[in-house]
Amino acid sequence: MATMLRNKLFWVFILVVFALPVLPAPVRTPEYWVTLLNYIGLYSIVAIGLVLLTGIGGMTSFGQAAFVGLGAYATALLSTGYGLSPWLGLLAGLLVTTVAAMLIGAITMRLSGHFLPLGTIAWGLSLFFLFGNLDVLGKYDGINGIPALDLFGWQLDSGRRIYYLIGVVVVGAVISVQNLLDSRPGRAIRALRGGGTMAEAMGINTAWMKVVIFTYAAILASISGFLYAHLQRAVNPTPFGLNYGIEFLFMAVVGGVAHVWGAVLGAAILTVLQDWLQSFLPKLLGSSGDFEVIVFGVLMIVLLQFARDGVWPFLARWFPERRRADPVRDVPALPQRSRPTAAEPLLVVDRISKTFGGLVAVNEVSFTVKAGEIVGLIGPNGAGKSTTFNLVSGVLQPSSGTVMFHGERIDGRPARAIVRRGIGRTFQHVKLLPGMSVLENVAIGTHLRGHSGVWRSIVRLNGADETRLLAEAARQIERVGLEKHLHDEAGSLALGQQRILEIARALCVDPTLLLLDEPAAGLRYQEKQALAVLLRKLRSEGTSILLVEHDMDFVMNLTDHLVVMEFGTKIAEGKPAEIQANPAVLDAYLGGVE
Incomplete structure (x- = not known):
């Protein structure tokens, strides 16, 4: 019942918003409010891209206003200077924006930490001053006389007439981003926030995915610029500077930077609030000025203190929840890779070493994992086990030595290339x-x-x-x-x-080889027993396993072969019974036995 009510409220809300421009007198919506709604729509399109880029992808950008400018200037120049159709201007703007975003993204998206937002400020300012210094773009005076859009013979020459086009684009942007996030590449995008190490270990090219979402966010901004140019019928560099880039990011954060509909809400809140403050504050303070910027700053600090997820989560309860359907089971299984012959050497680690400056973390370690066996890598804390795992899986590159898998040398390859060959892994943390x-x-x-x-x-x-x-x-x-x-x-x-x-x-x-880094840590006794049953079943099905574990009872009762490390060096290797009696192992674990 509650879900049905939320659905009805949602569609009533959508109907009211779309009916505003055509309400008859005396309740006819004033032209001023239609214009305000149009700007909310234009800003929403940019903020939706920032939700994808910043809220989902975890990359902060202050330069989206410059991409709005690319879309606006492309259609303005072609439609006024060359008399071409505005729709060709849209295509040209998208093409220019895509090329620019891919080039800028290929450089900027490799930055991390505070360098990334600084990089976006740099290219945003560069494009802004480019708009203001090119004669062909009218310098700081801009371009006037931009023609109105013509859609199937309908002249969109007023705010009321272009309102529905902007609304359709906003809804289309929301749906497109939601479709993307609920997909294979969408999960890869969301995995970026979980850290590049995990994403790369699942075969995701994180550098490319960052460029992809940066480009799509730029495309949305460019479309907003195209609509802005034909709404205003004139463009100049002012709306495409750093101040607007910051405002767009504010809109995404206020609404809820991790929520697609939050971008629309944030654009509405800040646009209406800014308009109200510009009228109210001069009357209150008795002088004119950009006092609303001070209020925005205070509100942002309060929001980050008490509602870091934005305003949308507080309103989401009134909107329909997305139904989570169970996966369809009766579909053909995905193709599986062939399993190697039992006892065939699968993973051969030969004298690998890893140094970090003067620290030798792994020192000429060698061992072999054969097909159809479970091999344990054990040793005291700090022995170099996880580092060895990372060398095998491509997270780290060895300083010397080789790693062979299925007869192919894999050391030096990135993690996503190694997992493609059939090595899956879990993580210590x-x-x-x-x-x-x-x-x-x-x-x-x-x-x-x-x-x-x-x-x-x-x-x-x-x-x-x-x-x-x-x-x-x-x-x-x-x-x-x-x-x-x-x-x-x-x-x-x-x-x-x-x-x-x-x-x-x-x-x-x-995988044909599964790397498990402390899989039993945190499990209760019954859970460990169930895990052991699962791992034995995987071994019987042809999956080889290399695991790091501290629970000796678990390891001794499960593995076929053990490799023992201490201080980065292999000190023993053999069957579990042999290892239990090995003096070097006893000395490493117990400090010596009389």
Whole structure:
């Protein structure tokens, strides 16, 4: 009943918003308010791109106003200077923006920390001064006399007439971003916030995904600029400077930087508030000035203190919840890679070393993992086990030595290239996205087994591919015993369950070798027994396993072979019974035995 009510309220709200410009007298909406609504729509389109870029992708940009300028100037120049159709101006603006965004993004998106926002300020200012210094663009006077849009013979020559086009674009932007986020590339985008290490270990090219979302956010800003130019019928550099870039980011943050509809809400709040303050504050203070900027600053500090997720979460309860459907099960399984012959050397680590300055973390370690066996890598804390794992999986590059997998040398390759060859892994410190469901987290592991790209996902032509990927994720969740938590947020699980989730995600890679970094840590006794049963089952199905673990009872009763490390060096190797009796091992763990 509550859901039905929310649905009705939502559609009533949408109907009222769309009916505002055509209400008859005496309730006819004033032209001023129609203009304000148009600006809210234009700002929303830019802020939606910032939700994708900043709220989801985790990359702060202050330069989006410059991309608005590219779209505005492209259509202004072609329609006034060359007499071309504004719609050709739209295409030209999108082309110029795409090329510029990809070039700028390829450089800027490699920055991190405070260097990234500083980089966006730099290129934003560069484009702003470019607009103001080119003769062909009218310098700081800009371009006037831009023609009105003509849509199927209907002249959009007033705010009321262009209102619906802007509204349709806003709704289209919301739907496109939501479609993208609920897809294979969308999960890759969301994985960026979980850290590049996890994303790369699932086969995601993080550098490319950053450029992709940077470019799409720029395209949305360019479309907003196109509409702005034909609404205003004139352009000049002023609205495309750093101040507006900051305001766009404020809109996304105030509304809720991680929520697509929050961008629309934030644009509405700041646009209406700014308009009201510009009228109210001079009367209150008795002088004119940009006092609203001071108020915005104070409000932003208060918001960041008490509502860091923005205003949207407080209103979301009145809007319909998105239904989370169970994955379709009766679909063909994804293709699986062939398994190697039992006892065949699968992973051969030969004298690998890793130094960090003067510290030798791993010193000429060698061992072999054969097909169909479970190998344990053990040793005291600080022995270099996790570093060795990272050398095998491509997170770190060895200083010397070689790593061979299936007869192919893989040391020196990035993690995403190694996982493509059939090595899946978990992490010592759990790496997942706590706000995403268990199903979505596990489905990140299917990234390399899907084919639908960004543009097919935006227009929702990825249905068949998406169905198979989610079905595979559900199968692996059921396989590890987490089916009751399919739609639960991953962050709500206990630590032990989160580790099991990581195993399910790694299994989605369809690995022939599984690297497990302390998989039993945080598990209760019964959970450890269930994990041991699962790992033995995987071994019987042809999956080899290399694991790091501190629980000696768990390791001794599970593994076929053990490698013992201390201070970065291998001190023993053999079957569990041999290791238990090895004096060097006893000395490492117990400090010597009389």
